[in-house]
Amino acid sequence: MRLAVIVPVLDEATVIESTLASLAPARARGTRLIVVDGGSTDSTIERAQPLADRILKSPRGRAQQMNVGARAALEDDADVLLFLHADCQLPDDADRMVRSALQSSGCAWGRFDVRIETHRWLLKIVSTMMNFRSRLTGICTGDQAIFVIRSAFETLGGFAPIPLMEDIEFSKRAGKISPPVAIGTRVRTSARRWQTYGVWRTILMMWRFRLAYFFGADPHQLAQRYRDAR
Numbered sequence: 001m002r003l004a005v006i007v008p009v010l011d012e013a014t015v016i017e018s019t020l021a022s023l024a025p026a027r028a029r030g031t032r033l034i035v036v037d038g039g040s041t042d043s044t045i046e047r048a049q050p051l052a053d054r055i056l057k058s059p060r061g062r063a064q065q066m067n068v069g070a071r072a073a074l075e076d077d078a079d080v081l082l083f084l085h086a087d088c089q090l091p092d093d094a095d096r097m098v099r100s101a102l103q104s105s106g107c108a109w110g111r112f113d114v115r116i117e118t119h120r121w122l123l124k125i126v127s128t129m130m131n132f133r134s135r136l137t138g139i140c141t142g143d144q145a146i147f148v149i150r151s152a153f154e155t156l157g158g159f160a161p162i163p164l165m166e167d168i169e170f171s172k173r174a175g176k177i178s179p180p181v182a183i184g185t186r187v188r189t190s191a192r193r194w195q196t197y198g199v200w201r202t203i204l205m206m207w208r209f210r211l212a213y214f215f216g217a218d219p220h221q222l223a224q225r226y227r228d229a230r
Helices: 016-021 024-028 044-051 062-075 094-105 121-137 150-156 166-174 192-197 199-214 219-229
Strands: 003-009 032-037 054-057 080-083 109-116 147-149 181-189
Touching (some): 016 044, 044 054, 080 094, 094 109
16 A cells, blocks of 8 residues: 655744654655645745655645645555644654554544643643544544545545635545544644643634534634634
8 A cells, every 4th residue: 555645834844854854764665755835935845855755836725735735646646645734743653554554444544643742731631632532523633644545535525625624524524434543653743833822722712613613614714713813
């Protein structure tokens, strides 16, 4: 199973090198690394260039960037697509874990558990609750490194072109094909948004937007409210 890791980026010069460098062993085993830039004005592209197989450009927007990367990966005959945020790092041997999990479960897609990189006890609880909620609902978030087999991604038509909640929307549709397989080994994700905006404020903001989306709020309006809230 040929794996491609797709990393959407926008001004991620401070983290992109460490994220891609951590994937070097998987790359040496044949995993393709595709970085899709949404218009960075810093040195993201220059830093990513020697550590990735392809650097692509796309209109800004995580969903659009991931779809651009996915199309390129499918053209390269990838069998499995994994979508990774620039401030997340996969566990060692993640490529092997994905192949094994998909083959043994028979599922068409899945995700990892997540750990927020912090010493704060509250964020450790947040990580645990994120993983528990995902197992309970089958809804996965981008921080959990969603992966999907080629045929399922093509059937779903990729990510919906919406500016927010693209991972939630994708999970709902993918769940109609199969439940997600959950890999218990954890992806490490940066605590930067929690540190920047405050833990409780971030928790409340995320739950407010997710509830609004659940009850039918327009993702474009939510994206504007999210930008205003920040």
